[in-house]
Structure formats: C-alpha cells, structure tokens
Amino acid sequence: MIIIDKLAYSSRLRYKNPTLKAIFAVGTLLICVGARSSIVSVVTLAAMAGLTVLSSKISILRYLRLMLIPLGFMVLGTIAIVVNVAEAPMDLLSVPMGGKYLAVSHTSLNEGMRLVAVALASVSCLYFLTLTTSMLDILSVLQKLRCPKIMIELMMLIYRYIFVILDMANAITISQNCRLGNQDFMTELRSAGQMLAVLLVRSMKKSSALFDSMESRCYDGEIKVLNESYPVEIRDTIGVASFLLMMLAIAMFL
Amino acid sequence: MQKNDRKDHNEIILELENVCYTYEDGTEALKGVNLKVVRGEKLAIMGANGSGKSTLFLTLNGIHKPNKGMVLYNHIPVDYSRKGLLALRKKIGIVFQDPDNQLFSASVTQEISFGVLNLGLSFEEARERVEKIIEELNITSFRDKPTHFLSGGQKKRVSIADILVMNPEMILFDEPAAALDPKHARMIDEIIDQLSEKGITVILSTHDVNRAFLWADRIVLMDEGSIVSEGTPDEIFTDEAALAQTNLEKPTVLKIFESLCKSGVLDRTLPVPHTANELEQYIREGTV
Numbered sequence: 451m452i453i454i455d456k457l458a459y460s461s462r463l464r465y466k467n468p469t470l471k472a473i474f475a476v477g478t479l480l481i482c483v484g485a486r487s488s489i490v491s492v493v494t495l496a497a498m499a500g501l502t503v504l505s506s507k508i509s510i511l512r513y514l515r516l517m518l519i520p521l522g523f524m525v526l527g528t529i530a531i532v533v534n535v536a537e538a539p540m541d542l543l544s545v546p547m548g549g550k551y552l553a554v555s556h557t558s559l560n561e562g563m564r565l566v567a568v569a570l571a572s573v574s575c576l577y578f579l580t581l582t583t584s585m586l587d588i589l590s591v592l593q594k595l596r597c598p599k600i601m602i603e604l605m606m607l608i609y610r611y612i613f614v615i616l617d618m619a620n621a622i623t624i625s626q627n628c629r630l631g632n633q634d635f636m637t638e639l640r641s642a643g644q645m646l647a648v649l650l651v652r653s654m655k656k657s658s659a660l661f662d663s664m665e666s667r668c669y670d671g672e673i674k675v676l677n678e679s680y681p682v683e684i685r686d687t688i689g690v691a692s693f694l695l696m697m698l699a700i701a702m703f704l
Numbered sequence: 705m706q707k708n709d710r711k712d713h714n715e716i717i718l719e720l721e722n723v724c725y726t727y728e729d730g731t732e733a734l735k736g737v738n739l740k741v742v743r744g745e746k747l748a749i750m751g752a753n754g755s756g757k758s759t760l761f762l763t764l765n766g767i768h769k770p771n772k773g774m775v776l777y778n779h780i781p782v783d784y785s786r787k788g789l790l791a792l793r794k795k796i797g798i799v800f801q802d803p804d805n806q807l808f809s810a811s812v813t814q815e816i817s818f819g820v821l822n823l824g825l826s827f828e829e830a831r832e833r834v835e836k837i838i839e840e841l842n843i844t845s846f847r848d849k850p851t852h853f854l855s856g857g858q859k860k861r862v863s864i865a866d867i868l869v870m871n872p873e874m875i876l877f878d879e880p881a882a883a884l885d886p887k888h889a890r891m892i893d894e895i896i897d898q899l900s901e902k903g904i905t906v907i908l909s910t911h912d913v914n915r916a917f918l919w920a921d922r923i924v925l926m927d928e929g930s931i932v933s934e935g936t937p938d939e940i941f942t943d944e945a946a947l948a949q950t951n952l953e954k955p956t957v958l959k960i961f962e963s964l965c966k967s968g969v970l971d972r973t974l975p976v977p978h979t980a981n982e983l984e985q986y987i988r989e990g991t992v
Contacts, residue, residue: 459850584850586811610810613852617804659805662767666798667819667866668790675809676817676831678848 452616454516454580461506461582467682468587469594471579475692479575480698482568491567493700497693498574506581516577517570524569532562560568585609590677603673614656619649705807716779717743717874717905718764718796718858723773725763733759735929736773741874741907746900748916749909751926751950757909760926761876764907765796794823797867801878803859810850812862819870820841825827837869841895857888864895881912893919917941917955918978925950938976957983 458464465469475498482494503513532554534540538551579588586606594604622645626632631641661669718741725734733756741747749757762768763775766782766789775782797819800806809815813834820830838847841861846854851862860880867875877896881889893915899906910916916923916937923940925932925947933946940946941954954962961977964970970990977983978992 455782455850459853542894584810586809586850590886606814610808610851613810654752656805659802660799661797661807662762663800663806664808664818665767666765666793666800668793668820668822668832670786670790670822673808673818674821675814676821676827676834677810678811 453515455507455585457508459580463505463541464584465680466582466669466679466686468583468591470682470686470690471583472588472591474693475575475579477646477690479572479696481694481697481701482571482575486564486568487701488564488567489648490697490702491564491571493697494571495567497575500572502574502578502581510582513577517573520573521566521570522607526695527561527564529587531565532558532577534558587680593677599672606673615649615653619645622648623647707913714743714745716740717777719776719779720763721774721776723763723770723775725759725768725770733929734763734770734914737929737931739924739931739934741905743873744900744905746919746921747905747907748920748923749907749926750911750913750916750923750952751909753933754764755926755950756929757926758878759929761798763877764876765774765793765798776791794870795873796876797870797872798876799867799876799878799880801880801882801935803856803863805864806863807851807859810852812838812847812849812851812854814844815851815862816865816869819866823870833869833871841865841868857884857891860884860892861895862886864892868899868917872904874907875899877906877908879909879911880909881915913941913953914955914957925952937978956980961986 469653478494478498482490485491499513499517502508503510534553534555536544536551536553538553539546539559540555542556542559543554545552586609587603589605592605612658623631623641626641626645630637632638716796718739720737720739723734723737724732737756737760749760751757759768763770765929766775768782769784777795778793782788809818816834816837817830818821821827825833838844841864843858843861844863849858854862864880867892880892880896884892896906896908896919904968908916908919920937921932923937924934925951926938932949933940933943935943941958947954953959955978957977957980961970961983962988965972970986972989974986977986
C-alpha cells in the first residue's frame with residue numbers, strides 16, 4: 451500500500467487532471483466489463499499496463515507482482531466456474547466421483563479464461579488510476595461526483611493518519627525488538643499485543659490533540675480546504691476520447 | 705539596546721486573572737496564574753515539562769475554560785460561546801509542538817488553506833493568501849509532496865504557515881525548536897523574529913535558556929502550574945532562587961560574563977552581554 455502511494459506521487463502523469471484520468475480508467479473499465487470479450491480485455495490490459503509502466507517509475511517485474519495479488523483470487527473464483535459437477539462426462543476432462551463427474555468442458559474452460567482476462571483487464575484500469583493519481587486527487591474527483599462530505603473528510607483524515615499511526619507502530623516495534631521483544635513466538639505475540647494496546651491509547655490522545663489544534667484554527671464542524679487544481683489539456687482530452695471511442699468500436703464490431 | 709522602551713506606553717493585549725485549570729482526571733495544571741501580555745512583545749515562558757506551559761497556551765485561546773479566574777483579551781473577558789471563541793481564535797494562533805498533531809491533511813495546500821477558509825474568506829482570497837505564505841516561508845520546493853514524506857523541519861514550516869496565513873494578532877509557539885536540527889531551528893528563529901518586526905505578539909515556550917536570554921523582552925518562569933517569577937531576561941537569569949526552583953541553568957554568555965567580573969577581568973557595571981559576540985567585544989576591549 452505504501453509502495454503504491456509512493457509510486458503515485460512519483461508518476462509522470464501525477465499532475466494530469468485527475469478527473470480526466472478517472473474518466474479514462476473508469477470508462478475503459480466499463481467498456482471492458484460491458485463487452486466481456488477477450489479481444490477488448492487483451493487490448494485494455496496491454497494499453498493500461500504499458501501506460502502505467504511507462505509513466506511510473508515502476509519496473510515491469512514489480513507491476514507483474516502487483517498483478518499477481520488479485521490473480522490469486524481470480525483463479526480461485528474461476529475454478530468454481532470452469533469445473534462442473536455433472537451427471538455425464540464432458541469433452542475436455544472428467545473425473546468420476548461416486549456416481550457423478552467432476553468435469554471440464556471446452557466451453558467452460560473458454561468461459562473461465564475469458565473471465566480471468568476481463569478481470570485482469572479491469573484490475574489494470576484501476577491500477578492505472580491508483581498508480582498515477584494520489585489519494586488526494588482521487589478524493590477531489592469524488593468530491594466533484596458529490597460524494598457525501600462526511601465520507602470525504604473521513605477518508606482525508608484516515609489517509610493522513612494511516613502514516614502517522616504506522617510510524618508510531620514501527621517505532622514501538624523497533625524499540626521492542628531492541629529489548630529482545632521478538633526472541634520467540636510467545637514474546638513476539640505478547641509484544642504485538644502490547645504494541646496494539648499502546649497504539650490505541652496513543653491514537654486516542656493524538657485524535658484529541660488534533661481536535662484541539664483544529665479548534666484553534668476556528669474549526670466549525672466542516673473541513674473546508676483548497677484543492678490543488680491541474681488544468682485539463684486539450685491534447686490529453688482528445689487522446690482519452692479517441693481511445694475510448696476506439697475501445698467502443700472494438701467492443702461493438704469485433 | 706534598551707528593549708523595553710517601545711513597550712512602555714503600549715497597551716495590555718491579554719490578561720490572566722487568577723486562572724485555575726484542573727483536568728477531568730483531577731490534575732491541577734494551573735493554580736492561580738496572573739499574567740499580563742503587552743501588545744507586540746516577545747514573551748518567553750520557561751519551566752520543566754509538566755509545569756503547565758501547554759495547558760496555559762490552550763487556556764489562552766479558549767480551548768480550556770478556566771475553572772476559576774478570568775482571561776481578558778483587549779480588556780474584555782473572553783466570551784466562551786461558540787461565536788466568542790471563534791472570534792478569539794481568529795486573533796490568537798497556536799503552533800503546536802508536534803506537527804503530526806496539527807497537520808490533518810496529506811496535502812500542503814489543503815493544510816494551509818484550512819484556517820484561512822474558516823475565517824470566512826472566499827476561495828480566491830484564500831488561494832491568494834496561501835500562495836503568498838507558501839512563497840514567504842520557502843515551502844514551494846516541497847509543496848507538492850504529501851505531508852507524510854516531509855522532514856521534521858518541513859512539517860514545522862507548514863505548521864507555522866497554517867497559523868500565519870490567518871493573520872493573527874498573537875501567535876503562541878509551543879517549543880518550536882524541539883526535535884529540529886540546528887539549521888531548521890535557526891530558520892524557525894528567523895521566522896519568529898520577522899513576526900515580531902511586523903508587530904505580532906509572540907509567546908514562546910522553550911527550554912533553551914540561551915535563546916530566551918537573547919530573544920525575549922520578558923521571561924516568565926513556571927513551576928507546577930504557578931508563575932514563579934517574571935521579568936526581563938537580565939532580571940530572571942540573575943534570580944538564583946527562581947532558577948534553582950525551576951531547574952534552569954544560566955545562559956552560557958552570562959555565566960562567563962559573571963565569572964569574568966568576579967575575577968576582575970571585566971567591569972561589573974558594563975551592560976549585560978546577550979551574545980557571544982558582545983562578550984568577545986568586551987574581553988577584547990578590556991584586555992588591550
């Protein structure tokens with residue numbers, strides 16, 4: 451998660467208008483899911499992966515590793531679709547099991563492969579967005595979409611404090627390890643428990659200190675802030691529009 | 705070098721009358737504090753950890769309401785209604801010791817714009833002020849970084865910008881140099897000096913005797929929730945009893961000056977030097 455955050459800030463596409471990036475990613479995602487076609491999926495995957503790897507300081511290997519995370523879930527999910535419990539044996543593979551068959555047909559295998567392709571392509575769309583757009587910019591897009599203020603404010607605070615609390619947790623763990631708090635499994639377990647307990651108390655204190663400091667700046671129940679704005683460039687808009695049209699064409703005519 | 709001249713006729717901006725504050729758990733943090741702050745002055749508050757400095761700060765801008773006693777701003781008792789408090793906090797800003805307790809947003813721009821938008825300014829005006837302060841405090845080079853990737857010194861500068869952008873009449877700094885490297889500490893000192901030049905009243909809590917000795921117009925010593933002593937730096941740092949009670953050391957320059965006076969190298973009637981350079985000058989002139 452931290453790595454994704456770092457990559458998003460160092461991406462070459464970071465200062466592009468976030469709304470445009472969101473339209474690009476989510477638009478492609480919708481076409482891809484709507485079309486459910488292998489060709490559209492492969493084109494999407496290639497385009498998104500290529501764009502992400504080229505624009506971010508991410509190596510292809512690391513990108514593939516990121517892709518592996520959802521792939522595990524997809525494979526598990528697809529097995530249920532590919533493998534059928536049938537009365538009669540099927541054309542590709544059949545394992546008899548107490549009167550019935552655990553069977554795979556050509557159609558179900560094709561269906562499964564297509565599903566994995568669509569899912570991977572969809573993930574690549576979302577990775578494009580998260581690896582080129584900072585959390586804050588995504589929040590500004592959500593704001594434009596009239597997402598409830600309270601949710602935006604919560605996400606903003608949670609995002610900021612993930613890092614503060616993570617720092618605290620790291621510091622506590624290091625100080626525990628310096629005093630042999632990880633010498634065997636039991637001590638490690640106890641250390642982790644104590645760390646979480648301290649973390650809770652400190653987080654409560656931090657939140658109350660934060661509230662005081664916000665009150666000191668005339669906080670009145672609503673967090674009003676200025677967002678950085680990145681202008682929409684015509685060239686990019688044309689690029690996004692023609693890409694989406696092309697995808698739409700592929701989805702409809704191929 | 706007479707620091708107090710320009711303040712003599714000036715008015716009291718803030719006054720505490722017998723202020724007591726007890727936390728919910730029963731800790732008596734302030735026990736009858738009387739304090740007058742003059743407009744435009746540089747006031748240092750010193751005392752051990754837990755002597756009540758931070759509580760005092762939160763009492764000054766109405767986060768804590770005294771259990772007893774009164775806080776007066778511009779001679780008017782503080783109005784603890786929502787509206788009254790907002791009005792008070794527009795005038796008094798606090799830069800907190802730990803920036804992580806103050807920076808609530810991951811974006812520098814969002815962070816700095818928070819206070820100024822709470823003043824009711826339009827987005828255009830707010831943006832103008834935010835841009836100006838970003839330039840003034842040299843934040844430009846890291847304004848695009850998320851706050852969790854900033855160094856301690858950078859976070860501190862953002863937390864100061866947070867307050868400056870609101871144009872307060874008075875700024876309270878809670879140990880501004882804590883955990884900063886010398887370069888950043890000096891940078892923060894310079895920012896504080898500029899504020900004083902603009903006529904902003906600055907109250908600073910610090911453990912750095914040398915800094916307080918050099919910088920302050922007036923020093924207040926606190927111990928266990930009470931004010932032990934107050935006066936000019938020269939008065940405070942020659943008050944042996946008060947220094948002993950608050951466990952403070954004398955500033956190095958003063959220590960050497962006094963010892964040189966005692967051994968007859970320097971003349972006791974010389975004005976007290978506040979910097980190493982002044983002292984060096986005396987020694988050079990005295991020994992030639």
